[in-house]
Amino acid sequence: MGMSSIYLSVDRLERAMTFHRERHGVLAGNVANVDTPGYKPMDLAPVDEADAPGHLATTDPRHLPGPGETEAGHLSFSDPSGSQSADGNAVNIERELAKVDANRVRYSASGELVTRRLALLRYAAGDGTH
């Protein structure tokens, strides 16, 4: 415990940030293709490794992969039954922008936690005066 747990949580948070970074790229692609005929929006879901022994189960699409799991998620075409315009485009711009914002908040939250873990480490490594 002790030091190793700080490194462990930083490592886990780093993977979370990687996932949200990749997801932002996917969502930005949806926003860019808001009026491309026939375009279907995509989304990135964390990899579900619930079957593998010793791995944390992801029972919710927003759960993040535990240590040792692949950092990138898998692509999915979100909501194929969703509304479509006459040209076959299924991008809902409001929903995509909401996802982009929510994704950014999650990324920032992980970033904030990493900052605090590292500050803790700096405090412990220094003379205690911060």
Add this chain to the structure above:
Amino acid sequence: MDFFTAMEVSASGLATQRTRINVASSNLANASTTRTPEGGPYKRKDVVVQSATLGANLAGQQAGGFSDAVRGVQVASIVEDTTAPRLEHDPGHPDADARGYVAYPNVNVVEEMVDMITASRAYEAGISALGTAVSMAERALGIGR
């Protein structure tokens, strides 16, 4: 896929929407043009948009697997609307035909305005996504401070 790829994707969307706004402006400006270098009235232009894979230099950087699945967007071509020109009876007009009809461009001003507003909204959405990528990258730079 790093933040610069996401920014590249957003930029491709912005460029496409800007082209749509330019074309709509051109159609509006020429809504009553009866003479063109090709002869005849101005013909309405339309933008054909298609999704595009990212440049090899960007997509090849990361073996993420889905970098090639994430699509930017590009203007495939700008085509002429082939619907018939709008005929108006105006015998005094210098471009009137033998029966006194003047062929005006097949431009519907209301349609062009709607196109322009749609493109403008899509442009704003792209700016927002681009701004988010920038703020996320800046947040990452703030770690350890």
